[in-house]
Amino acid sequence: MADLRELLAGPVLEVAPLLLGAAFTHGGVTVRLTEVEAYDGPHDSGSHAFRGRTRRNEVMFGPPGHLYVYFTYGMHHCCNVSCGPEGEPSAVLLRAGEVVDGIETARSRRPGSTDRDLARGPARLCRALSIDLAENGLDLADRLELADPRRFETGPRVGLRHAADRPWRFWLPGEATVSRYVPAKPRVR
DNA sequence: CCTACGATCGTCT
DNA sequence: GACGATCGTAGGT
Numbered sequence: 001m002a003d004l005r006e007l008l009a010g011p012v013l014e015v016a017p018l019l020l021g022a023a024f025t026h027g028g029v030t031v032r033l034t035e036v037e038a039y040d041g042p043h044d045s046g047s048h049a050f051r052g053r054t055r056r057n058e059v060m061f062g063p064p065g066h067l068y069v070y071f072t073y074g075m076h077h078c079c080n081v082s083c084g085p086e087g088e089p090s091a092v093l094l095r096a097g098e099v100v101d102g103i104e105t106a107r108s109r110r111p112g113s114t115d116r117d118l119a120r121g122p123a124r125l126c127r128a129l130s131i132d133l134a135e136n137g138l139d140l141a142d143r144l145e146l147a148d149p150r151r152f153e154t155g156p157r158v159g160l161r162h163a164a165d166r167p168w169r170f171w172l173p174g175e176a177t178v179s180r181y182v183p184a185k186p187r188v189r
Numbered sequence: 190c191c192t193a194c195g196a197t198c199g200t201c202t
Numbered sequence: 203g204a205c206g207a208t209c210g211t212a213g214g215t
Contacts, residue, residue, distance in 0.1 A: 037207070046207070056200060074197025076208050093207055123208050159207060184207095185193090191215075202204085 006139055008064035008083045012038045012090035015064075015083040017154075017170045019092055021147030024140075027130030029106045031097030031119045032041045032147075034175040038168040039080070042090035045162040059137050067138040069131060076123035077132045081140060085107035095158070096120045099128060100129070120177045128167035159184050180185045 002057055010016055016038040024031050030077045039047040042059065048070065059068040068080040068091050080091035097119040099106045106118045106128040119125040151171065154167045161184045171178045 039207075048207080051201085055199070070207085072197060072206055073208050074206090075200075075210095078207060080207085095207085121208070157207070161206090192213090194210105194212085196209095198206105200205095 004099065004144060004146065004150050007067045007146065008081065009085050011084070012040050013168065014089075014090065015081075016092045017149060018146060018169070019081060019094075019144075019151070020152050020170060020172050023100065023145040023147070024097065024129070024141050025101070025145075026138075027102075027105070028150040029102035029129050030100050031125060031129060033094060033097045034101045035096035035171040037093040037095055037170070037179045039093060040090050040168075041091075043085070044166070046160045046166070047089070047091075049091075049117070050055065054088070059088065060091045062086060062137070065140045065144075067131070067135055067140060069133055071133060072123075077126040077137070078122040078124050081144070090177070093122060094125055095122050095133050096171075096175075096179055097125055098132050098175065098177045116176050119180055133189040139189070148172070155181065156183075158182055 005186050016036050019033050019036050022033050041049040048058045061084045064083045066082045068082055080093045082091050085088040099118045119128040152170050154172050157169045
């Protein structure tokens with residue numbers, strides 16, 4: 001198989017579906033990715049990198065194959081795989097997966113959850129894998145085992161106010177762990 | 190099944 | 203000072 005970093009250096013819309021079915025291991029738990037979203041740096045008003053480089057998003061500008069972790073809503077972490085050539089701030093958000101190894105550990109991190117929901121959703125996935133800001137910038141070589149997704153579907157991204165129309169969410173058909181589509185809530189007041 | 194709401198704080202303006 | 207690439211709970215159908 002070609003070098004992981006080389007594969008991830010391609011355009012984000014080509015890299016995103018490549019991650020479907022991939023096994024991602026961290027913190028003693030392995031997840032098989034079932035749903036991801038593409039974020040295309042400066043061309044994408046939904047991207048954290050749309051207004052340029054900041055301290056938070058600098059991993060997106062670095063080499064491909066590294067983890068970009070951010071903290072949101074005062075309580076949740078979400079993680080992305082940086083991709084595209086160095087200097088181009090694109091990334092793929094890991095939205096959901098199926099726990100395929102270390103399930104007892106994952107259960108202990110999310111007490112009361114059903115097995116299906118352990119890594120269903122970007123913040124739950126980070127919780128199941130014990131990922132927080134300490135993992136920002138982590139090199140994913142040896143943690144990501146790419147599969148060969150023969151078939152996938154695409155549709156609008158979840159929960160964004162801007163550029164919500166772009167069909168840049170990718171998922172494996174028929175997977176129980178794929179989130180239902182929830183459009184962003186309009187602001188009142 | 191579904192929709193509505195609020196928690197809570199780092200980041201950027 | 204405003205807002206968010208979310209989630210869990212509450213309550214209705």
